[in-house]
């Protein structure tokens with residue numbers, strides 16, 4: 001029997017070497033992962049760095065996938081994709097060519113050395129919640145509607161990047 005389809009939500013971020021191109025290319029590469037379809041992608045958002053501020057602004061987006069991969073097999077694919085974008089693991093919270101975070105996987109809670117889902121920082125990050133809200137306005141996380149979580153965050157800093165920019 002083939003494995004079931006799962007819903008996965010991926011956060012994308014880049015702030016080096018043409019961030020917008022990295023994110024746009026990664027969005028189309030996500031469509032081509034094995035056993036996976038991309039259902040939707042948010043708009044692109046520019047945002048000031050959260051964490052160390054001595055780095056360029058980020059481009060962020062969120063993608064919604066349907067996949068037959070397991071969470072760890074999907075993580076392997078995401079990490080391979082980061083590598084193909086020249087990701088070098090430098091200092092924690094430092095700049096990067098491409099960051100792909102597995103935010104949500106169905107309703108599963110996963111605590112493994114390599115993977116924690118839901119992503120532990122996501123509810124504090126406007127650059128994740130705002131694009132996620134665009135794709136899934138009725139989503140509920142930990143009994144809290146996404147609309148309420150998003151309303152509690154500072155979002156003034158997020159700028160949507162227009163297609164003709």
Ligand code: ROI
Nearest residue numbers: 013047048049050051058093127
């Ligand atoms: N800040 C923003 N705005 N966007 C990101 O994707 C991002 N990613 C990170 C840290 C360094 C925490 N800050 C970020 O990993």
